[in-house]
Amino acid sequence: MKAVHFGAGNIGRGFIGKVLHDNGYEITFADVNDEIIDALNREHKYTVHIAEENGAAYKISGVKGVHTAQDTEQLAEAIAETDIITTAVGVNILPIIAKTIAPHLEQRGGGKPLNIIACENAVLATDTLKAAIASEIGTHAFSNIGFPNSAVDRIVPIQKNENILDVKVESFYEWVIEADSWAGDDKLDGVNYVPDLMPYIERKLFTVNTGHAAIAYYGKTLGYRSVSEAMKDDEVVVFLRNVLKETTLYLTHNYDFTEVEQSEYIDKIIGRFENPYLSDDLDRVGRGVLRKLGPNDRIIKPLVYLHENGHDHDALSELVVHALKFDNQDDPEQMEMNQIVSEKGVSHFLSTHSGLEKGLLEEIKAKI
Ligand SMILES: NC(=O)C1=CN([C@@H]2O[C@H](COP(=O)(O)OP(=O)(O)OC[C@H]3O[C@@H](n4cnc5c(N)ncnc54)[C@H](O)[C@@H]3O)[C@@H](O)[C@H]2O)C=CC1
Numbered sequence: 001m002k003a004v005h006f007g008a009g010n011i012g013r014g015f016i017g018k019v020l021h022d023n024g025y026e027i028t029f030a031d032v033n034d035e036i037i038d039a040l041n042r043e044h045k046y047t048v049h050i051a052e053e054n055g056a057a058y059k060i061s062g063v064k065g066v067h068t069a070q071d072t073e074q075l076a077e078a079i080a081e082t083d084i085i086t087t088a089v090g091v092n093i094l095p096i097i098a099k100t101i102a103p104h105l106e107q108r109g110g111g112k113p114l115n116i117i118a119c120e121n122a123v124l125a126t127d128t129l130k131a132a133i134a135s136e137i138g139t140h141a142f143s144n145i146g147f148p149n150s151a152v153d154r155i156v157p158i159q160k161n162e163n164i165l166d167v168k169v170e171s172f173y174e175w176v177i178e179a180d181s182w183a184g185d186d187k188l189d190g191v192n193y194v195p196d197l198m199p200y201i202e203r204k205l206f207t208v209n210t211g212h213a214a215i216a217y218y219g220k221t222l223g224y225r226s227v228s229e230a231m232k233d234d235e236v237v238v239f240l241r242n243v244l245k246e247t248t249l250y251l252t253h254n255y256d257f258t259e260v261e262q263s264e265y266i267d268k269i270i271g272r273f274e275n276p277y278l279s280d281d282l283d284r285v286g287r288g289v290l291r292k293l294g295p296n297d298r299i300i301k302p303l304v305y306l307h308e309n310g311h312d313h314d315a316l317s318e319l320v321v322h323a324l325k326f327d328n329q330d331d332p333e334q335m336e337m338n339q340i341v342s343e344k345g346v347s348h349f350l351s352t353h354s355g356l357e358k359g360l361l362e363e364i365k366a367k368i
């Protein structure tokens with residue numbers, strides 16, 4: 001069995017690559033980073049280290065690399081033969097990946113089933129990728145292709161290792177895939193196939209990712225640099241729990257999770273955030289502030305729902321204020337947000353970018 005995975009970064013190598021390898025796939029990693037591609041083609045293997053006391057080390061072999069823009073023929077060949085295409089590039093990059101994949105899908109023709117799955121931190125990211133491919137070539141090449149949406153959860157910080165391919169990950173992982181959109185019978189072991197993905201993806205996004213954003217944006221204002229450092233401050237933990245209490249309201253109102261189930265889920269996630277064997281930079285966790293303040297992302301979507309339905313949303317409003325003050329000079333999205341805010345003001349930014357209405361805007365502005 002063969003796989004093409006776009007994005008040989010932390011999640012690509014540390015999570016998706018490992019699951020595919022454990023399922024017996026030979027993996028072609030498609031990326032734009034020459035150093036990683038050269039290393040993949042030199043070594044054809046790497047090691048995934050588990051971040052815990054006496055953590056295990058797993059050898060991943062049978063891998064190679066192609067450059068998405070330069071190795072067109074090799075990529076066409078890999079896509080012609082592949083059983084699965086996955087991505088972990090960042091949701092904003094999906095339109096670029098769609099342009100890369102589309103012509104090769106046309107050439108591939110019908111034949112054996114193929115599944116294409118976007119593994120990004122966003123709701124229904126595979127639908128986004130599918131629509132972008134369709135706008136390139138239409139849908140005539142889609143017969144026998146499954147486009148299941150998925151939710152991926154494993155914390156893999158930015159890291160520098162002696163061997164650039166090796167990657168340190170937490171032991172926890174969860175990959176949930178929409179069962180009904182899967183093409184063919186060859187399902188993956190180690191993956192949870194569900195009939196309805198929305199409860200899982202929103203629970204993950206509005207707990208793990210909203211929680212992480214709360215630690216990053218508030219922790220940074222208190223002068224911390226890493227998640228585990230910030231988690232030692234009770235003030236951060238209290239704020240985190242308040243934020244997650246509010247997203248619990250969203251999740252228990254919209255889905256079948258009980259408060260008890262959600263509270264157990266939160267405790268487990270807080271344990272993951274406290275992992276002393278992982279050093280996760282607050283700048284990484286808060287990266288992409290424009291995306292994170294988007295109307296359907298981890299902060300604004302639950303906030304707007306709670307406001308519209310008359311529920312507590314004070315902590316989420318405060319989180320918006322911390323996000324507006326986040327200071328990460330290396331993040332181009334931060335620079336763009338700062339420029340819009342300084343030229344046109346907070347109200348303009350939050351109404352045009354995040355889609356907030358006047359009432360909520362006023363509440364947030366009163367907290368600045
Ligand atoms: N790191 C984490 O803990 C988690 C990340 N995610 C999601 O996974 C995705 C990837 O995140 P990370 O692996 O952390 O990022 P990363 O920055 O480590 O990896 C992204 C990779 O995509 C490559 N890339 C960029 N443009 C490309 C293009 N046009 N074609 C091919 N490759 C391209 C980059 O060179 C890089 O190697 C994001 O959507 C993130 O939200 C999801 C769960 C956990």
Ligand SMILES: O=P(O)(O)OC[C@H]1O[C@](O)(CO)[C@@H](O)[C@@H]1O
Pocket residue numbers: 121152153154155156208209210212213284285286287288
């Ligand atoms: O990868 P994003 O969407 O920028 O956000 C970072 C978040 O995603 C993760 O990388 C993994 O879920 C978390 O560490 C963090 O909540």
